[in-house]
Amino acid sequence: MEQSDKEAAEETDRTTDRMPLNAGDAGYGSVPGPGLSGGVGGSETAPLLIPEPEPEPAQSWRPLSKEELEVAAGGPGWRKVRCYLVVLFWLTWVALLATSIAIIAISPRPVATPLEWWQKSLFYQLRPDLYMEAQAEGSEGINVLCEQLPYLRSLGIGALILEGLFDKEVSPLNLTSVGESLGTLPQIQHLLTESNKAGLKVVLNFCELDLDVAGNRPSDLSAMHALRFWLEQGVAGFAICDTDAAYSEKTLLEWRGVFKEFSGQEEERIVVVKQTQDILPPLSNSNQNNTTLVDVVMKSILPSSHHLLSAQEVASAIETHLQTRDNLIWPSWTVGGKASHDLKKLLLVLMMTLPGSPAVQYDEEINQMQNLSLNAGSSHGEKNEPSDAPIDKKAKQLAVALFTSLSHSRAREEALLFGNFTFLPFNASTNSSSSSSFNSTLTSPPSPTLLAFLRSWGCVHFLVLLNVGPERHALDPAWAPSLPEAGVFVASTGMDRLGSTSLYTLELQPHEAIIIKLFEAGSYS
Template sequence: MPLNARVTGYGSVASPGLSTGATGSDSAPLLIPQPEPPPQWQPLTKEELEVAAGGAGWRRARHYLVLLFWLTWLAMLATAIAVIVMSPRPVETPLKWWQKTLFYRLERDVLTEKQADASEGVDALGEHLQYLKSLGIGALILEGQFEKKASHLTLNGTKRFGPQIDNLLAESVKADFKVLLDVCDLDLMGPQNADKTSNLSAKEHYALRIWLEQGVAGFVICDTDAAYSEKTLLEWKGVFKEFSSTDNERIVMLKETKEVPPAVKFFSHINITLVDAFMRSLLPSSQHLLSAKEVAEAIETHLQTGEDEIWLSWTVGGKASRHLMKLLLVLVMTLPGSPVVWLDEDIDQAQNVSLNVGSSHGDPNKSPELYKDEGKKHSASALFTTLSHTRAREEALLFGSFTYLPFNSSSSNSTLPFRPSSPILAFLRTWGCVQFLVLLNIGSKPHALAPTWAPHLPKAGVFVANTGMARLGSTTLDTLELRPHEAILIKLFEAGSYS
């Protein structure tokens, strides 16, 4: 075979997509040529950077902008610090013991002869004091322990109940209780010293020293007593200083009995500064149960009264229905000042009731009415305990500011904006960012809050206490409806935050 003979299929590959020429000598190369490598990255030179950045002038402008940014940031930080430092902040006022203590009016019937006969009577009295202390009570006011004809505060007028008072004072010292003696309407000065300008005799000084040595923390007098005079109170204060200390200061509490407007009374007596606390009744004295309208008008009169120059101690005073008494309890415990309460049988017997409930649960011989009564007593005890403990730990309820919130401020027919169709009262206790709202429905019908009422208040809140102790959890003022004769204590907070 010739060397140049053409053999089909060997040595060459037909070029794809191209037709074979006449000679048949066109063929595709066996190796594909490699593409040229891309140029390598090189950093810009200084001249190129200045050109890209706009030149040296733009570089100086950037430096000025950075400096301006940091100066602005420092100025904002300094302004924020100055606002925080210079903004008014609530200052906690140091309170005396009687300004942060819950007072309990203890009547003569509690000190029965059985409690003073044997040692078990004293033990029962000590257990009773411990139970009162568990409720949050820190001071006792003994009422009706002296006969009105007794003078000079001597023990001669307390022959029947003298041992009980001695045992009570001894047990109160053990339980860390304060005891005050109510000596209203007693002829303390004696017939020979009826003139207010007279000085105390040696007997009065001796009697005061005897009671103070036994641990009495102070006395309650009336504004009609002969002892309510500048000279007498100055002499009392002189004796008190000998027995007072920083933690155990002896006080004089004045009880309001005259039907005189508070403003007139406060500014008409120069000796009011010698009294440590002023006991004021929410309701006027009456022989019959006050109606809802009378109760609302009496409460609103006190709520609209400005702040007084003396520390107030609130008590219920007059007569009202059982439903309104729970409402008044919430009011007394949330007003500025020291509450003076009297425990009814539902609260005073709650200790025994709790034991009975635990031991007789499921007893088939027990009537449903008895279970219902025990449930009411447990609710009353829970309400009182919640209010006392909340007041003890919340600064807003102890010394926070007070703001009355009227519902019908546009009413011009009467000096009081109370209307029988809307017997709703409210006020606010504020301390810093903490706000407590107190709502009182004195009427016998449910009442919903208007959406436009108090638009400046936060709408969200959480229930703290209410007369029925049946409300729990969070709430909003727009959807809240007050039940008949209901009082509600709500802690407000902004939406999305918790305080």
């Protein structure tokens, strides 16, 4: 019995030795629970919950030490490199700044010369007696002119040249010798006061008056006392002719001595000389004093004539003045001669764009009273039919618009005020049709009645085109290849040119003048 039990135990040990270690996978041993794998990790001895890892202890922020910074920056050698780079940066920046300043300093640029009031003003020649005769009946003499002064200032007029205040038989140095049609001396003084209030300078015209008779009659004051009297009334200057006895070095030096007494006031007093001859006579024994004794020389564009000048004569006179300009004394341009009504606006554009100060004669088309009385004149049934009134009214409105546009453009544009002047000759002989000037066809010869000039200041250019003739002409810009092709209209005699234009497509109408502000492609300066 004992031996059988011993044999059974040995058999059991041999069976156990033959069993694999992973017998649990064959279904022996513990049964894995739901959701658990049957591997070793899924046995009952494995933990059911995996504990979360404990967070690492937070490290508090602290700045790096000097040694740590040097190590992080690459060592002490990098510090010197960075210092050198910073110094090199600032040296380069200073060098660029100095180079820019040097380029700006040595670059050619126009320098604006400060202008006196008479160099910036538009003169308006006016005879008060004729002005009042042109008004409606019932006017109160010179008060009518005083009421129009603010309107004249709004047109851009800066100074009035009053003519016909004194009789030729009586010296203007007799202060009570004002023309009877103008009223009394207090009324003239009132006109001067109102002119100064309106911002208009006043120049008295002594032209063709004998200024030497003052000392021959006891009732007359001396010439110097008379000048002081008018200067005290606010007169800004005096106008004489180059044929007057006062046009002499001795007389003008005496006048300058009187002007110095009023030099402490706001504006300078001037002497205007009307040039009646082809060449201005030099002052005796002192050619260099012309620039100081005479401030303005008023020149006529057209020669004096008893008949209307033809288009060819007008073009020839304009071209002569454009080519022979006197730069010694500040010029003031006026029409002077007689031209057709069609050329009236063209000559106005010419005067407003020439270097110098324009002097415009009294014009009924820009007279405010005339514009307001258009409808009233037709109601009297005089010489115009009612159908003509709107046409006249429109023409006067265009005349005022042209005058205002020209005066304001001249006042705000430096190129038109004191810019450089370049005459563009169209009559240069050429055999090439591609280099022809204004032509109705490419093969036609240059027209002598077509003129142009350029006013420039810096990078701003104004092209003035004048078609004096009665024919229409297209522009071939090959005559001036250096000019920009594109531009914008500033003004025209018909006030019907607006917006941008190209010189390749431009066509001038008969008796038309055009002002174009040129600009490079992509530029709008």
